[in-house]
Amino acid sequence: MTGTGIGASIKRVEDQRFLTGNGHYTDDINRPGQGYAWILRSPRADDLPNFLVTTQSVMGASNPLEVKGVGEVGAIGSPPAVVNAILDALAPLGVEDISMPATPNKVWQAIHDSSVRQAAG
Amino acid sequence: MPTVSMTVNGKSVSADVESRTLLVQYLREHLGLTGTHVGCDTSQCGACVVHVNGESLKSCTVLAAQVEGADLTTIEGLANGDELHPMQEAFRENHGLQCGFCTPGMVMSALDLVQKNSDPSEQDVREWLEGNLCRCTGYHNIVKSILAGAQALKG
Numbered sequence: 001m002t003g004t005g006i007g008a009s010i011k012r013v014e015d016q017r018f019l020t021g022n023g024h025y026t027d028d029i030n031r032p033g034q035g036y037a038w039i040l041r042s043p044r045a046d047d048l049p050n051f052l053v054t055t056q057s058v059m060g061a062s063n064p065l066e067v068k069g070v071g072e073v074g075a076i077g078s079p080p081a082v083v084n085a086i087l088d089a090l091a092p093l094g095v096e097d098i099s100m101p102a103t104p105n106k107v108w109q110a111i112h113d114s115s116v117r118q119a120a121g
Numbered sequence: 122m123p124t125v126s127m128t129v130n131g132k133s134v135s136a137d138v139e140s141r142t143l144l145v146q147y148l149r150e151h152l153g154l155t156g157t158h159v160g161c162d163t164s165q166c167g168a169c170v171v172h173v174n175g176e177s178l179k180s181c182t183v184l185a186a187q188v189e190g191a192d193l194t195t196i197e198g199l200a201n202g203d204e205l206h207p208m209q210e211a212f213r214e215n216h217g218l219q220c221g222f223c224t225p226g227m228v229m230s231a232l233d234l235v236q237k238n239s240d241p242s243e244q245d246v247r248e249w250l251e252g253n254l255c256r257c258t259g260y261h262n263i264v265k266s267i268l269a270g271a272q273a274l275k276g
Contacts (some may be wrong), residue, residue, distance in 0.1 A: 010216060011213060011214070012213075012216075014221070015212070015213045015218060015221070016203075016213070017211055017221075018218055018220075018224055019196075019198070019200075019205060019209040019213060019218070019223025019224060019228065020197065020200045020205070020209065021154065021155070021156015021157070021195065021196035021197040021225050022197075023156075023221045023222075024155075025222060027155075027158065027159060028149075028155045039162050040239070041162070085128070095195065101152065108198065110240070
């Protein structure tokens with residue numbers, strides 16, 4: 001695909017400042033009395049203090065499975081939302097499941113299969 | 122505190138700094154040139170690349186005092202007013218950036234490549250970029266941008 005679509009080049013207005021060093025990131029914000037975290041390098045390996053690593057699991061409160069999303073947050077909510085939207089649209093045809101990636105071919109196949117089922121009664 | 126003087130983007134600057142001040146801190150905190158970024162603080166990511174006497178250098182790797190008297194160019198020194206430098210324009214044209222954090226380092230590093238090799242191959246560009254990390258777009262469009270920028274600079 002050329003011209004338009006996901007992955008196509010678009011001239012963005014914000015690029016002017018990003019490209020000229022005028023973008024502002026959290027590192028560039030300095031509030032009065034702000035705290036800073038720095039990497040403190042150790043001159044010798046054995047100067048490292050002892051430390052203990054533990055994990056503390058806390059169940060999620062927002063859903064019946066008590067699970068939480070991790071990783072790229074933007075990639076967690078959107079795929080189920082897209083799949084749910086497709087299933088919602090195809091519900092009248094009796095389509096109940098579609099696996100990702102929901103390619104045009106898969107959606108077509110699901111519609112086709114449902115009409116075959118319906119024709120078969 | 123030692124006084125450190127240098128030329129940055131054509132302007133003479135001078136400041137009293139603690140001797141442990143890194144060049145990138147000098148640029149960002151003393152000169153307010155925050156276009157040069159600190160991504161990793163450990164010389165891996167290349168977001169802090171500037172030119173020192175014409176050569177690219179990771180500014181978090183050297184002390185400000187080590188470049189006393191040098192001639193520096195940072196990302197802020199490339200554009201001519203609103204007119205982007207051809208390499209910056211190539212990044213814009215080819216969507217060579219998303220969040221833009223690694224971009225100043227990418228552009229400064231790319232310019233050093235092009236001045237050493239005015240007609241780099243895709244392989245040359247990819248190998249050159251081993252010291253510059255991007256966490257958004259992947260390198261495809263960055264490589265494309267640099268190749269286009271190199272051609273634009275050849276004229």
